[in-house]
Amino acid sequence: MDVKSIYxxxxxxxxxxxxxxxxxxxxxYLQSAKVLEDPKTAKQLADALAVQIxxxxxxxxxxxxxxxxxxxxxxxxxxxxxxxxxFAERVNGEMQIRRGFEIKSGERVLVCEDIxxxxxxxxxxxxxxxxxxxxxxxxxxxxxxxxxxxxGSALDRKENCSLPENKPLFALADFxxxxxxxxxxxxxxxxxxxxxxxxxGN
Numbered sequence: 001m002d003v004k005s006i007y008x009x010x011x012x013x014x015x016x017x018x019x020x021x022x023x024x025x026x027x028x029y030l031q032s033a034k035v036l037e038d039p040k041t042a043k044q045l046a047d048a049l050a051v052q053i054x055x056x057x058x059x060x061x062x063x064x065x066x067x068x069x070x071x072x073x074x075x076x077x078x079x080x081x082x083x084x085x086x087f088a089e090r091v092n093g094e095m096q097i098r099r100g101f102e103i104k105s106g107e108r109v110l111v112c113e114d115i116x117x118x119x120x121x122x123x124x125x126x127x128x129x130x131x132x133x134x135x136x137x138x139x140x141x142x143x144x145x146x147x148x149x150x151x152g153s154a155l156d157r158k159e160n161c162s163l164p165e166n167k168p169l170f171a172l173a174d175f176x177x178x179x180x181x182x183x184x185x186x187x188x189x190x191x192x193x194x195x196x197x198x199x200x201g202n
Contacts, residue, residue: 010035014030015028017187018195018197019195020179025185026178030115032073042076060081060109060110060137061109062107064086065111077110083110088128090124095127102132106134109136110139111140112139112140115144115145138170139167151168153174
């Protein structure tokens with residue numbers, strides 16, 4: 001599957017000057033919402049991701065998505081895997097499991113995002129799940145920004161990956177874009193201003 005082409009066809013691989021959730025700047029931005037607005041494409045991607053997970057032999061009871069970005073990807077993956085779908089949401093800066101969702105002791109949960117960058121939000125969701133007695137067995141995303149090492153990738157794990165090394169990460173492709181600290185950004189030095197098109201920005 002050519003995931004990059006799918007993102008490009010959906011105008012979801014943006015080129016410009018962007019501020020990422022990490023605070024760093026980049027020339028490229030992945031806008032998965034544009035890909036997932038087409039149910040057929042969402043199903044195609046989720047089905048491919050489900051094949052990876054099923055072939056690994058990993059046993060999963062539930063898929064949990066950190067809101068808001070992971071909601072559609074998480075639901076689509078849960079549908080493909082025929083598993084329960086729940087989500088975590090940020091309340092007063094803290095990721096929580098709400099809406100009457102219950103997690104049984106020992107319930108095996110996979111945390112699914114649309115995109116994994118450093119994995120910070122996914123890890124926060126994992127902590128919320130574990131606080132209720134669940135067991136986080138893996139992480140998944142449609143796309144991996146290249147900081148964390150996904151199953152089957154030749155890219156090495158980088159120091160700022162937040163995900164635990166002993167839990168697998170499943171993703172369809174790596175998008176290893178160069179990023180810059182704001183005080184060392186060549187795009188800023190050229191006079192352009194970074195914009196933040198994601199769910200936490202404008």
